[in-house]
Amino acid sequence: MGAMIAVPRNFTQLALRRIQERPDATAYQFVRAGHDDRLEADSLSYGEVGARSLRLAAWLQARGCHGQRVLILHTDGAQFVTSFLGCLFAGAVAVPAPPPGGARQNVERVANIIKDAAVSYLMTDSANASAVSQLLASIGHPEVVCLATDRAVAGAPGASEAGGREPQWHEPGLFPDDVAYLQYTSGSVSDPKGVMVTHRNLLANQEAIQQGMRTTSDSVVGGWLPFHHDMGLAGHLLHPLWLGSRGVLLPPISFVKRPVNWLRMIDAYGITTGGGPNLGYDLCLRRVTDEQSAGLDLSRWTTAVNGAEPVRAETMDAFAERFASTGFRREAFYPCYGLAEATLLVSGGSPGAPALERTVDSADLEHHTVRAARPGRPGRTLVSSGIPRGCEVRIVDPESHAPLPDGRVGEIWVRGESVAHGYWNRPLDNAHAFRATLADGTDGFLRTGDLGVREGGELFVTGRLKDIMIVSGRNLYPQDIERSVQQVSALFGSSAAFSVESERDHVVVVQEVRTSRSYDTRLASLAADVQQRVASEFEVAAENVLLVRPGTVRRTTSGKLQRRAMRQMFLEGQIHPLHEVVAPEVRKLVEAAADARADSRRGARERG
CATH class of the missing domain: 3.30.300.30 (ANL, C-terminal domain)
Incomplete structure (x- = not known):
């Protein structure tokens, strides 16, 4: 009988195991469009990921970053991976944020994240370090130390300890409930909320994703979502590491400028699992020409994830019809539901099986009831987001907190190990959202703020509580x-x-x-x-x-x-x-x- 493999207590142990098991295997490919619009990629092996991130971790540990919040501002994918994993290996709390890029809204958002998280350090690259330091001074945070990832990794002057010795990494001694990173939600720019994702949350959700999507070490996972977004981070960046597989990543701007780049990447690099919001598929329908799609092979794309916003049946139908000639199959669509407050995935279907759809009466839906649409009456097609994955889901009356039966629309409440500890430094919000109690006294639920209905075990998301008119x-x-x-x-x-x-x-x-x-x-x-x-x-x-x-x-x-x-x-x-x-x-x-x-x-x- 073989030796038992110890279950990792934190994501750092899992990542280190993958690095040691597969040092020569490709971990990530960072895709970009060249001058002639041909796709090119820079690759990092698992060994290279380990060497870079552990060297940075030692550098951070030498500067006392254990337990400190470290903001990560990178446009380069390889640098982001190094900084993020370097933070985890150092025992620091990673705080991914959108690079300002000169946009006033992003500058304001970064400034408010720095203030909310009480950030001590900021990771960028040497080319942008001076500009970022000036930004820190201009927004009133000159005390935040700006660190250049590439200088630390390359062993540049200033990266060593006194006496010229290179700092040595040591196991940070993390516990399952230690915070791994703060995931800031896409809510208010002026009042950002950072979800405290622990190592326990991350491990539990990665397992849920693997079970729900049936991914393996042979899967090729990838997409274009930014790394400060939960699907981009936990789904596209960290899930390949969990599997010991290959991740293929495209900058969001490359997709926005030319949506066909996403489809070309899926073809060229053999992506099997990945996707994005419904909007991504809509953009492909609107902006990918027949000439651009000619010759594409999407037959290996067996799990086309559709989440992060309401899923539209008509979009999936149109996409499947439009790209049928590329080998894409309608059954490849994987509608799912999740949110940052639950790390990422809450529910999902079965890969290869058509998603359940129900056309319901619009008038009944207004009264929070789901019934089949009657002939001649306005209807709305709801797409199932599958069954709960690694968690418990209840549909609850948002006012009385009473659980609702199948067929009744209410607020989606979630309980399980993927549910985060709460928002950073928000005790009142946490009491309301993360410590919810049912009318019968059952406690420990997350109030998602989303509306949904259960039918035969399947979850249908109908809307957002605050958006109802x-x-x-x-x-x-x-x-x-x-x-x-x-x-x-x-x-x-x-x-x-x-x-x-x-x-x-x-x-x-x-x-x-x-x-x-x-x-x-x-x-x-x-x-x-x-x-x-x-x-x-x-x-x-x-x-x-x-x-x-x-x-x-x-x-x-x-x-x-x-x-x-x-x-x-x-x-x-x-x-x-x-x-x-x-x-x-x-x-x-x-x-x-x-x-x-x-x-x-x-x-x-x-x-x-």
Whole structure:
């Protein structure tokens, strides 16, 4: 009988085991588009990953980083892997963040993450270290020490201890419930929340992903999502390490600029498992030409993950039909549900099996009940996100906290080892979201804020609790309105629907339109068509329609629609439409808000 293999107590032990088992095997391929748009890749073996990250870990340990929060700002994939694993090997808490890149929103987000996490150190590369140090000074955090990953790994001057000795790595002695990293959610820029993901959480969720997607050491895992996103980090970056397989990673900007790069990467590097949000598949449908897709072979892509935002059956149908000639099969789609607060995966289907779909009555759905759509009545197709993976899922009345039976829509509550300890330094939020108790006294649940329904063990996600629009006493799902409006014209792109209150609730639709002329006479007609569609299908008035340029509708880097941010922009007059129809009382609301902001700025200047 063979010797028992010890179960790792933390993810660091697991990573070290993989590095020692497969030093010469390729761990990661970092893909980029060359000058002629041909794909190229830099590779790191497991041995190279280990040497680089352990050297950096020793460097961090010599500087007393154990238990400290270390911000990671990298655009380069190989440098990110080194910094992230270096933090874990050093016993530090990694804090991935979006590189500012000059964008005001990202600069503000990074500044607030630094403040919230009480960051002590920041990892970047030597080419950007000076600019990042200046940024730290400009946002009022000159005390944060900026470290260049590549200098430490290369053994550059200043990377050694006094006397010229190179620091030696030592086992950090981590416990399962020690925090591995802070995963900042895609919520408020001004008030970011960092999810405390422990080593126990990470190990449990990686096992759930493997069991749910049936991945093995022969799987090739990859995608384009950023590493500060839960699917990009736990799914595409860390899952290959868990398996001892190969990861293939594409910068998000390469996908956004040319969506075909994603499909070409899947073909060229033999990706079997990976995906992204529904938006990613939509972008391929809109922007990948027949000429670009000719000759692609997607037959090895057997698990096309679709998650991170609501899954649309029509998108999967259209994608499967459009790319059938490449060998892609409809059954390859793997709709799933998850969130950063549960590390990543909560539920998923069975690879190779078609996802269960149900077309339900829209009117019943408004009353939080699911029944089959009746002939001649408006319906909505729900796609199953599979069964719970490594956790317990309950559907709960968000007010009474009573568990609901199958067929009733309620808030999705989750319990299990993948559920994080809470948000960093947020005791009140944690008591509400991470310490929820059912009406019968059963405790320890995470309140996800998402709405869903169970049918025969399968989970169907219907929407977001905070996004529900209550208009004329009815519960309207914004994604239903958005989906319907986008079908009005082939010129329409992304859409955002929300409500604002001015004596009564008003529906607002912000719709991107592709047009070369700002004063196209068709815009007024298109706006009227939008109003007619909403009125006829949902029996509510869409008195406020803004037709805007492509790129106006705000999304996170992973493609998640930011409806609350769009609502705030609308109320602050920050949306600049090509054409708009706005109800008089809503216009007064926006103008009053603008006057209040002007008075506030004037008062601030006078006080200054």
